[in-house]
Amino acid sequence: ALQAGIVGLPNVGKSTLFNALSNAKAQAANFPFCTIEPNVGVITVPDGRLIELERLVKPQRVVPTTVEIVDIAGLVKGASKGEGLGNQFLGNIRNTDAIIHVLRCFDDDNVIHVDGSVNPVRDKEIIDIELQLKDLDGVDKKISRIEKQAKAGDKEAARAYEILTGLKAFLEAGKNARAYEVSPEDKEKYLRELGLLTIKPVIYVCNVDEKSVVGGNKHTAAVMEAIKDEQAEILLVSAAIESEIAVMENFEDRQLFLEDMGLSESGVARLIKSTYHLLHLITYFTAGVQEVRAWTITRGMLAPQAAGVIHTDFEKGFIRAEVIRYADFIKYGSEAACRDNGKLGVQGKGYVVEDGDIMHFLFNV
Ligand code: GDP
Numbered sequence: 001a002l003q004a005g006i007v008g009l010p011n012v013g014k015s016t017l018f019n020a021l022s023n024a025k026a027q028a029a030n031f032p033f034c035t036i037e038p039n040v041g042v043i044t045v046p047d048g049r050l051i052e053l054e055r056l057v058k059p060q061r062v063v064p065t066t067v068e069i070v071d072i073a074g075l076v077k078g079a080s081k082g083e084g085l086g087n088q089f090l091g092n093i094r095n096t097d098a099i100i101h102v103l104r105c106f107d108d109d110n111v112i113h114v115d116g117s118v119n120p121v122r123d124k125e126i127i128d129i130e131l132q133l134k135d136l137d138g139v140d141k142k143i144s145r146i147e148k149q150a151k152a153g154d155k156e157a158a159r160a161y162e163i164l165t166g167l168k169a170f171l172e173a174g175k176n177a178r179a180y181e182v183s184p185e186d187k188e189k190y191l192r193e194l195g196l197l198t199i200k201p202v203i204y205v206c207n208v209d210e211k212s213v214v215g216g217n218k219h220t221a222a223v224m225e226a227i228k229d230e231q232a233e234i235l236l237v238s239a240a241i242e243s244e245i246a247v248m249e250n251f252e253d254r255q256l257f258l259e260d261m262g263l264s265e266s267g268v269a270r271l272i273k274s275t276y277h278l279l280h281l282i283t284y285f286t287a288g289v290q291e292v293r294a295w296t297i298t299r300g301m302l303a304p305q306a307a308g309v310i311h312t313d314f315e316k317g318f319i320r321a322e323v324i325r326y327a328d329f330i331k332y333g334s335e336a337a338c339r340d341n342g343k344l345g346v347q348g349k350g351y352v353v354e355d356g357d358i359m360h361f362l363f364n365v
Contacts, residue, residue, distance in 0.1 A: 002296045003068040004275050005096035007075055009123050010114050012104035013207040013239035018071040020242035020268050039071040043272055047283060053292045056333050065283055065294035077126050080133035090134050098201045105206040105219035120219050121226045131197040132171045138194045139168050160190045179230055203274055204234045213238050214262045235274055237267030282355035303351040307361045317364035321347045326356030
């Protein structure tokens with residue numbers, strides 16, 4: 001499953017938010033969530049298309065898609081140099097597909113701040129710099145491996161060299177790779193293998209006091225200003241309120257509580273929705289008599305990567321994919337009928353999977 005990692009400095013409210021997610025009985029109907037490890041939770045993503053596919057295919061079982069949320073604690077200044085188990089935490093971030101970056105935007109003298117004062121823009125930069133330094137490490141290594149070839153006139157290597165030295169300067173200027181302008185093809189070809197941390201899509205979650213959930217405060221205004229060029233999403237959430245809402249069993253109580261706050265929806269529900277939508281996640285399906293199943297991928301993923309979400313062997317041994325558009329499947333009613341009507345496409349490694357595609361992968365083992 002795709003993973004979103006919660007990051008942020010110590011004491012900003014990460015575990016409070018994670019626990020609110022885990023306990024969110026409130027959202028259970030819409031977004032069932034279960035905790036599979038102390039710091040890993042799984043959200044089931046509802047999708048009406050699964051019901052339609054079930055009706056047509058009549059499989060033995062239907063498996064909706066899930067998104068995992070991981071609480072990545074312990075990121076501190078110096079992490080990229082291995083301080084405080086830092087490298088291990090950066091490794092955990094490498095495994096995630098998206099980042100939920102929690103920023104402390106509440107004043108509370110009872111909650112100690114590791115850097116002595118509440119300043120979410122500084123906090124964000126501390127985390128960003130650690131991730132950028134880690135990325136620089138990888139970029140530098142790659143550059144030194146290809147430098148000779150590039151200078152010897154190898155065209156591929158020269159192109160890679162150009163892109164990577166550009167990225168290096170960009171990171172050194174304190175910017176995140178996600179804002180580096182490069183075509184999707186070049187990104188796939190030259191950057192994907194580097195496993196960059198700062199290229200991952202991000203949502204900034206401003207953890208605010210209850211009075212600021214609707215209108216924000218001076219801290220959230222500063223964050224908005226700081227990220228305006230990042231094209232990142234921002235959410236105002238009060239982790240403290242969320243933990244209160246999460247344990248309310250009664251739907252009416254919860255609604256009244258939210259209305260009192262001036263909210264129509266809990267922060268947890270908004271966060272889950274945002275994680276799914278704003279991080280450009282899309283769904284493709286596999287539809288067989290044994291199982292109809294939804295799989296989550298990021299928009300722009302190529303067929304082999306999409307296959308890799310099912311199993312890494314599918315990606316490694318990928319040969320081709322048979323693809324039926326969701327609308328065609330519904331119109332013709334079965335794979336066979338789609339095939340007969342020329343609606344089953346055979347696609348290779350360069351195919352960009354679209355939302356709703358019904359995929360059948362052929363691969364070598
Ligand atoms: P983490 O280290 O980022 O996981 O932070 P925690 O979730 O453990 O929170 C650190 C401290 O801040 C705890 O004492 C929380 O109760 C408190 N805290 C978390 N969120 C809020 C909030 O929204 N408002 C206030 N006043 N305190 C909070």
